[in-house]
Amino acid sequence: MNIVQVKSCEDLLLSMRQMIDHLDEVTDKLDIEASKAMLQKMMEGKRIFVMGAGRSGLVAKAFAMRLMHLGFSVYVVGETTTPAVRTSDVVVAISGSGETRSIADLGKIVKDIGSTLITVTSKKESTLGRISDVVVVLPGKTKIDQDAGGCLEKNMRGDYRNLPPLGTSFEITSLIFLDSLIAQLITLTGASEAELKSRHTNIE
């Protein structure tokens, strides 16, 4: 790679502003009923499992960390000691296309077991969207036909055709949505920030 002299940051700023515009639009159009249903199911579930592939998997982990901090029994699918899913559990799938192969396959098993499946996706009409108990749609520009393969398979083939267009990123949208769900869960579970701090300080 030849070394270029960096003279401007126009695209950097442009991209940040486009993302903010996109987030604004997503917030305006947010499906309140689906969000409430997701919160309700999460609070009713005995344990919460999260799953996602690639960068969506990282978002799932970031969400799981916060849920753990709030006191939920939460597991990341694929980590070393994640137990078997039971009927009373809730599984949250993060998939922009709703078609990521490994996650869609696991989603079918979740429904086969009889657990609750929640999907956060850009595509309501997708494999995961169709089988889920709750679907929260966060609009994006993910092309469904390009995203149907397995995440590891695409990586192994060097198939990175899904680099996001400037200004949209399902991972950013979903991370902001899920972090804001955490804010709502703090209110719902009666844990003010002050209470959270004092509660945890007592443990030490």
Next chain:
Amino acid sequence: MNIVQVKSCEDLLLSMRQMIDHLDEVTDKLDIEASKAMLQKMMEGKRIFVMGAGRSGLVAKAFAMRLMHLGFSVYVVGETTTPAVRTSDVVVAISGSGETRSIADLGKIVKDIGSTLITVTSKKESTLGRISDVVVVLPGKTKIDQDAGGCLEKNMRGDYRNLPPLGTSFEITSLIFLDSLIAQLITLTGASEAELKSRHTNIE
């Protein structure tokens, strides 16, 4: 945890809007010179290493995936086959407080080796901020005194006093900044989206 009936999503929406406002402010005040210096150092580096703890570590991984897609030789510190850092390499540290113990310790080693250290943080006046060759400051509300311990140590003690106040999250800010850096890098390396697609399609 008692089951509550979810009647509203006010805090969810409030939190999303506060985050957008915060992102707007961060973008307005973005340090262009530091961003350009970061881009320059990254393009001059032989290989790029990224590191972060907890949720910042997930952001570092999300950034690394995109860099790999762009064709950079990139490694995540702590993964199985990450090689030793050499003088000609560039290390990018992600740390809201700039004080996360394990990352600050590794940062000192990076400077000891003589490699280039770039830190993305909320605190210029921090351990990592002071020793880095380039510091990109993304303002936040992280309280430096609460964040000084090791990430695993705090987790082991159940010390989660740093749950973000509504509307600010260093992880979200840094993810948006870093994804936008990718947009700029695509321009700088001459890789249009169309070219990226065609280049990768040839591999199959």
Next chain:
Amino acid sequence: MNIVQVKSCEDLLLSMRQMIDHLDEVTDKLDIEASKAMLQKMMEGKRIFVMGAGRSGLVAKAFAMRLMHLGFSVYVVGETTTPAVRTSDVVVAISGSGETRSIADLGKIVKDIGSTLITVTSKKESTLGRISDVVVVLPGKTKIDQDAGGCLEKNMRGDYRNLPPLGTSFEITSLIFLDSLIAQLITLTGASEAELKSRHTNIE
């Protein structure tokens, strides 16, 4: 779980001795030609990729760490910045049954790409065994019919029917075999222990 008073360690010692007996048998019957072919292919490959699911995935990572220490360009399939596999690369699959779904699927893609596939397994007559360029068979008691599902799928269902009988463990056998391959590679690449130490000390 009720607390039992631990009075003896008979099964602990019995299991250790059975494993040693099993390792003795595996060593006596080791397929030297296949081992030599594996070493040859690994040394001819431009880069080495390793993969495995569950505990075999941990063995694959332990092997990859040593290969990295020896100076090989080595990657673990599924880690953050693992690049796309190319024709000139060698992929090592670790799978007791040779049927682990995700690994077998990836094995097919490896052959589709035209790269070299090496499988370390207990079952020569298995999906992975049949498509691989080199198969090293380490005898065990893995039941092929029980191990055909996906690793994550079985975990999600709580299907742990494959707990090893006392005294046999494919993971242990393969870890010892692969660590011994490292010993052979040190000789082949001319890296004596003393040289390795001095070479690396120079880097500091």
Next chain:
Amino acid sequence: MNIVQVKSCEDLLLSMRQMIDHLDEVTDKLDIEASKAMLQKMMEGKRIFVMGAGRSGLVAKAFAMRLMHLGFSVYVVGETTTPAVRTSDVVVAISGSGETRSIADLGKIVKDIGSTLITVTSKKESTLGRISDVVVVLPGKTKIDQDAGGCLEKNMRGDYRNLPPLGTSFEITSLIFLDSLIAQLITLTGASEAELKSRHTNIE
């Protein structure tokens, strides 16, 4: 790396036989009282946490997977949703030298919290050995003075001076010991293999 013609596998076989001899010796000299104390503490603990760095960390994960299969509440320190350690919990540290910095630091915190600390190591007289409630010594050739640094630090510096001499590997010894502990735990918890299978089949 020049391509060498692989003509023999002498060192491969030699290394396997040396490992078996070493395992034989370790089994003969196994500290039965310490092993029983470890089993007792593990069964009395409310939850079990495992930790280790580098290859010992992989062994810790392999152990944790089996414990999870047996029905224990088990967590790997450092994974996404691992909760805070409490007084009633048991923490198992795997460290050949007993001096691995990050693990020794966490060990001190475990004792500070008041939880039970068990260390599996080659060195009784080590930082971890001295502070642990139970120490199981598996003899090896690890040189304590070479292994004192942090695992990530040594990796970052390219300091691989601890490649095992032929025929000894703390990771292999500890994996065999821990897998055999599982065999003993199956007996102690009354879970015959047949029962394990039927119990789990019911979940499906």
